[in-house]
Amino acid sequence: GAGVSQSPRYKVAKRGQDVALRCDPISGHVSLFWYQQALGQGPEFLTYFQNEAQLDKSGLPSDRFFAERPEGSVSTLKIQRTQQEDSAVYLCASSLSRQETQYFGPGTRLLVL
Amino acid sequence: QQQVKQSPQSLIVQKGGISIINCAYENTAFDYFPWYQQFPGKGPALLIAIRPDVSEKKEGRFTISFNKSAKQFSLHIMDSQPGDSATYFCAASKQTGANNLFFGTGTRLTVIP
Numbered sequence: 001g002a003g004v005s006q007s008p009r010y011k012v013a014k015r016g017q018d019v020a021l022r023c024d025p026i027s028g029h030v031s032l033f034w035y036q037q038a039l040g041q042g043p044e045f046l047t048y049f050q051n052e053a054q055l056d057k058s059g060l061p062s063d064r065f066f067a068e069r070p071e072g073s074v075s076t077l078k079i080q081r082t083q084q085e086d087s088a089v090y091l092c093a094s095s096l097s098r099q100e101t102q103y104f105g106p107g108t109r110l111l112v113l
Numbered sequence: 114q115q116q117v118k119q120s121p122q123s124l125i126v127q128k129g130g131i132s133i134i135n136c137a138y139e140n141t142a143f144d145y146f147p148w149y150q151q152f153p154g155k156g157p158a159l160l161i162a163i164r165p166d167v168s169e170k171k172e173g174r175f176t177i178s179f180n181k182s183a184k185q186f187s188l189h190i191m192d193s194q195p196g197d198s199a200t201y202f203c204a205a206s207k208q209t210g211a212n213n214l215f216f217g218t219g220t221r222l223t224v225i226p
Contacts (some may be wrong), residue, residue: 045214
């Protein structure tokens with residue numbers, strides 16, 4: 001079956017621009033996680049959704065980061081006024097429930113110039 | 114602070130040899146320890162996972178050894194193959210709780226033919 005998909009795969013933004021990153025989870029997966037992976041590092045947790053409810057946003061680095069999942073399926077991570085330190089791969093993962101195995105998408109590589 | 118520490122950063126092994134990657138954690142509340150494999154341009158994929166009630170888990174050529182008292186766990190890849198060349202991440206979470214994964218910094222494994 002289809003796995004987690006993310007778009008765009010690559011995004012170049014000028015400093016100060018807003019960007020929106022999309023995640024399509026596996027069909028039927030209730031739980032959705034966003035992670036940020038800096039170059040040469042492991043992924044770091046950003047935020048968690050259970051259906052449409054954002055239950056945990058403790059990992060969001062600043063109020064410039066905003067995520068939503070309005071219908072409990074597709075999720076969008078928005079970064080406002082991008083900064084160079086936002087350059088990273090943004091990974092989305094979904095799971096049947098919060099305690100089940102997380103399946104990762106290929107990520108969106110964001111480069112802020 | 115880094116919740117999970119991983120070593121070595123890189124590893125070169127001859128085909129047929131054993132690859133060993135080590136991880137250590139601090140938070141005794143962690144109850145789930147997965148290993149993820151990541152190829153360039155792809156998202157992490159679950160390889161094998163262990164819970165702290167067992168000291169070893171084997172799946173094919175991959176074995177996790179777990180030492181609860183030392184708060185350490187390791188991945189052994191037996192009969193390493195060139196196709197195993199990838200970056201490996203250990204991780205830990207409170208699966209019975211939030212299940213946000215805390216990743217190590219990764220080990221780039223190269224298996225030489």
